[in-house]
Amino acid sequence: MYTVFAGGVGASRFLQGLCQAVDPEGVTVISNTGDDVEMFGLHVSPDTDIVIYALADAINPETGWGLRGDTFAVVDQLQKFGYERWFNLGDRDLAMAIHRTRLLREGMPMHEVVRGLVKAWGLTCTVLPMSNDPVRTMIAGPGGEIAFQEYMVRLRTEVDVRSIRFDGIERAKPGPGVVEAIGDAEAVFIAPSNPFVSIEPILAVPGVRDALANTQATRVAVSPIIAGQVVKGPAAKMMTSLGYEPSALGVARIYRGLVDVFVLDVQDRELAPAVEALGMKTLVTDTMMTSIERKRELAGDILSTIRAGL
Amino acid sequence: MYTVFAGGVGASRFLQGLCQAVDPEGVTVISNTGDDVEMFGLHVSPDTDIVIYALADAINPETGWGLRGDTFAVVDQLQKFGYERWFNLGDRDLAMAIHRTRLLREGMPMHEVVRGLVKAWGLTCTVLPMSNDPVRTMIAGPGGEIAFQEYMVRLRTEVDVRSIRFDGIERAKPGPGVVEAIGDAEAVFIAPSNPFVSIEPILAVPGVRDALANTQATRVAVSPIIAGQVVKGPAAKMMTSLGYEPSALGVARIYRGLVDVFVLDVQDRELAPAVEALGMKTLVTDTMMTSIERKRELAGDILSTIRAGL
Numbered sequence: 001m002y003t004v005f006a007g008g009v010g011a012s013r014f015l016q017g018l019c020q021a022v023d024p025e026g027v028t029v030i031s032n033t034g035d036d037v038e039m040f041g042l043h044v045s046p047d048t049d050i051v052i053y054a055l056a057d058a059i060n061p062e063t064g065w066g067l068r069g070d071t072f073a074v075v076d077q078l079q080k081f082g083y084e085r086w087f088n089l090g091d092r093d094l095a096m097a098i099h100r101t102r103l104l105r106e107g108m109p110m111h112e113v114v115r116g117l118v119k120a121w122g123l124t125c126t127v128l129p130m131s132n133d134p135v136r137t138m139i140a141g142p143g144g145e146i147a148f149q150e151y152m153v154r155l156r157t158e159v160d161v162r163s164i165r166f167d168g169i170e171r172a173k174p175g176p177g178v179v180e181a182i183g184d185a186e187a188v189f190i191a192p193s194n195p196f197v198s199i200e201p202i203l204a205v206p207g208v209r210d211a212l213a214n215t216q217a218t219r220v221a222v223s224p225i226i227a228g229q230v231v232k233g234p235a236a237k238m239m240t241s242l243g244y245e246p247s248a249l250g251v252a253r254i255y256r257g258l259v260d261v262f263v264l265d266v267q268d269r270e271l272a273p274a275v276e277a278l279g280m281k282t283l284v285t286d287t288m289m290t291s292i293e294r295k296r297e298l299a300g301d302i303l304s305t306i307r308a309g310l
Numbered sequence: 311m312y313t314v315f316a317g318g319v320g321a322s323r324f325l326q327g328l329c330q331a332v333d334p335e336g337v338t339v340i341s342n343t344g345d346d347v348e349m350f351g352l353h354v355s356p357d358t359d360i361v362i363y364a365l366a367d368a369i370n371p372e373t374g375w376g377l378r379g380d381t382f383a384v385v386d387q388l389q390k391f392g393y394e395r396w397f398n399l400g401d402r403d404l405a406m407a408i409h410r411t412r413l414l415r416e417g418m419p420m421h422e423v424v425r426g427l428v429k430a431w432g433l434t435c436t437v438l439p440m441s442n443d444p445v446r447t448m449i450a451g452p453g454g455e456i457a458f459q460e461y462m463v464r465l466r467t468e469v470d471v472r473s474i475r476f477d478g479i480e481r482a483k484p485g486p487g488v489v490e491a492i493g494d495a496e497a498v499f500i501a502p503s504n505p506f507v508s509i510e511p512i513l514a515v516p517g518v519r520d521a522l523a524n525t526q527a528t529r530v531a532v533s534p535i536i537a538g539q540v541v542k543g544p545a546a547k548m549m550t551s552l553g554y555e556p557s558a559l560g561v562a563r564i565y566r567g568l569v570d571v572f573v574l575d576v577q578d579r580e581l582a583p584a585v586e587a588l589g590m591k592t593l594v595t596d597t598m599m600t601s602i603e604r605k606r607e608l609a610g611d612i613l614s615t616i617r618a619g620l
Contacts, residue, residue: 041412071383077405081430091401095387098408102351120391 003028003185003217007198008035008047009064009232010224011191012054015125017295018189019055021303024125028181030208032193033110033129034137034166034201037149039087040078042097043104046149047198048114048127049096056121064232067092086154111175128181130202133172137197138165148197157234161241164196172205182211187306190221192287194235195254196242203258212258218306219260222287222298223248226265231288249274256280263287263302281305313338313495313527317508318345318357319374319542320534321501322364325435327605328499329365331613334435338491340518342503343420343439344447344476344511347459349397350388352407353414356459357508358424358437359406366431374542377402396464421485438491440512443482447507448475458507467544471551474506482515492521497616500531502597504545505564506552513568522568528616529570532597532608533558536575541598559584566590573597573612591615 002022004015006029019027031048038044046065053059053067060066070090079085089097096117103113110132118127137148141159151159182188193199203209212219225248230236239246244254248268252275255262262280264272265287272282283305289295312332314325316339329337341358348354356375363369363377370376380400389395399407406427413423420442428437447458451469461469492498503509513519522529535558540546549556554564558578562585565572572590574582575597582592593615599605 040408041415042408071381071401073381073401074384074405074408077402078409081405081409081427083409091381091383092387095384095391098350098352098384099388099391099393105351117391 001026001028001181001185002187002189003030003181004189004191005030005193005199005202006047006051006191007032007193008050011047011193011198012050012059012064013289013295014189014191014222014298015051016054016292017289017297017299019125020292020296021299024055024123027125028177028185029125029127030175030178030181030202031114031127031129032198032201033131034135035148035152035197036134036136037087037147039089039097039149040083041101042094043101044087044089044097045100045114045129048117048129049093051127052118052121052123055123055125058121066090084154087149109176111177126177126181128177129175130178130208131172131175131205134168135172135201135205136167137201138167139197140165152234157237161234161238163242164200166201166204169201169204170206174205174207174211178205179207179211182208182215182217185215185217187218187220187303188212188215189302190219190255190259192222192224192231194224194230194233194238195251196235196238209258219258220263220283220302220306221251221255221259221261222263222302223251223265223268225251225268226287227267247271252278252280261302261305263298311336311338311491311495312497312499313340313491314499314501315340315503315509315512316357316361316501317342317503318360321357321503321508322360322369322374323599323605324499324501324532324608325361326364326602327599327607327609329435330602330606331609334365334433337435338487338495339435339437340485340488340491340512341424341437341439342508342511343441344445345458345462345507346444346446347397347457349399349407349459350393351411352404353411354397354399354407355410355424355439358427358439359403361437362428362431362433365433365435368431376400394464397459398463419486421487436487436491438487439485440488440518441482441485441515444478445482445511445515446477447511448477449507450475462544467547471544471548473552474510476511476514479511479514480516484515484517484521488515489517489521492518492525492527495525495527497528497530497613498522498525499612500529500565500569502532502534502541504534504540504543504548505561506545506548519568529568530573530593530612530616531561531565531569531571532573532612533561533575533578535561535578536597537577557581562588562590571612571615573608 139151140163236246244250449461546556554560
């Protein structure tokens with residue numbers, strides 16, 4: 001049984017490989033809901049949906065989010081009613097939001113909603129929202145605090161991030177099954193996602209960080225930073241503006257004490273000794289997931305390392 | 311100032327003519343909301359939207375409802391989540407429902423929602439929902455009671471209608487402006503809509519029937535039945551199953567006491583004496599609204615009759 005802390009694009013690529021390397025029935029995804037957003041009165045869960053679409057082989061490969069071949073008739077029309085177009089939700093993607101919103105309004109808890117969506121997409125893995133309670137990642141910049149999707153999509157990350165806050169986190173409880181999935185796993189993976197806005201919201205749900213600190217599972221993090229750059233998203237930029245070194249080593253420092261094995265790209269092999277000095281083992285391999293073969297091989301490399309007892 | 315009691319398709323055609331014959335700024339539509347329906351968790355107002363789309367010259371001319379050239383990506387996708395496809399809402403039509411639902415959930419009263427929609431579509435007439443309170447037209451048949459859209463769309467009117475009930479009508483108040491629009495008008499028109507499920511719900515809102523009975527306006531009804539048949543919809547079939555004569559005379563009997571002038575098609579000219587015996591004047595003209603020219607002429611014929619003092 002494998003459990004994966006997951007954000008959006010990077011996590012979905014890692015999961016595509018893992019679900020080919022092992023039986024997906026043994027994979028549990030803990031999904032970040034901190035970047036959920038209400039758009040047009042509909043509840044949109046970008047990270048959860050990216051993971052579902054990717055595992056269903058329906059993701060738009062050009063963007064890394066949204067559905068392949070989707071159309072945009074609804075958002076086109078909504079502009080007529082004064083909505084801004086910055087959140088470009090496709091029609092079929094929007095159907096997902098409509099369905100989710102209806103179920104939530106009828107009182108179904110988020111984990112049951114997601115369970116139904118995962119099944120509707122024909123997946124056999126488990127996807128657990130980090131919490132059924134609303135948590136909203138807020139980005140503080142020079143102009144004040146904004147919601148994550150505004151920062152990410154509307155302002156295209158062109159903000160000097162000064163701090164990050166998870167609104168509602170104090171009252172959030174881990175989603176049903178989350179703590180168990182961490183405690184009972186053979187291995188827990190921290191996907192190559194943004195440490196601050198994808199992984200940290202999950203860790204910040206009261207009880208989750210302790211569960212990860214105390215599990216008997218082998219804990220493996222894959223660096224989202226390769227050669228000082230991020231494959232997708234603002235992680236490197238955020239590290240700099242928040243005072244971290246924008247490197248795999250900087251990421252390793254963030255996860256210190258929570259991770260047994262840190263996976264570095266071959267381009268960062270010279271960082272391995274410094275990472276090991278933090279008390280982690282390292283696995284140096286090709287982490288650029290440019291093909292499904294390479295995704296599967298990366299998962300295989302990691303699983304071999306775990307099985308070899310390092 | 312002209313006020314029109316309006317259902318869907320027939321009313322929208324009549325209104326297209328009226329709004330060409332007179333300045334639309336002087337036209338107030340009282341719209342039936344009894345056939346509003348929640349689909350996919352969204353609030354859909356079929357009659358109101360048909361009127362808006364028709365007046366904006368955006369209606370699908372083949373169906374008489376929905377938007378010309380609309381696509382169906384969202385409802386296609388929703389089937390994946392187990393929804394039935396009987397309510398075939400187009401993508402751009404659905405944008406209207408998404409916007410309306412958001413505003414209603416935020417607490418905006420229906421008449422303000424509709425005012426904004428009318429403006430967004432560039433219309434200068436006024437459209438007033440009959441009530442801001444929820445009223446739902448329920449159809450009782452041999453198999454029990456069902457909501458109107460189920461009868462109309464899912465079962466394609468293949469039900470022997472035994473009775474009709476307007477759920478919530480006792481607690482409904484006329485929408486803001488409705489009573490005034492009836493009392494202050496120069497003429498009030500009952501559009502060629504279904505008397506039972508389009509016009510009666512409006513009349514049944516407490517206070518509306520009295521307002522129509524007591525107004526100084528000239529009250530004109532246009533028969534939706536021509537030569538014993540209805541142009542669109544189940545009105546003739548309903549008349550029979552509810553024990554009325556399925557003819558223009560049968561419709562005139564329903565409106566007895568509420569109408570000063572009854573407009574009959576030339577094909578029904580032999581019914582004029584019987585209608586006049588009910589205490590109404592008659593106008594016999596071509597009421598088949600097969601072209602925009604004929605729609606405008608019909609409105610012109612009626613206005614001339616009113617101005618001539620009958």
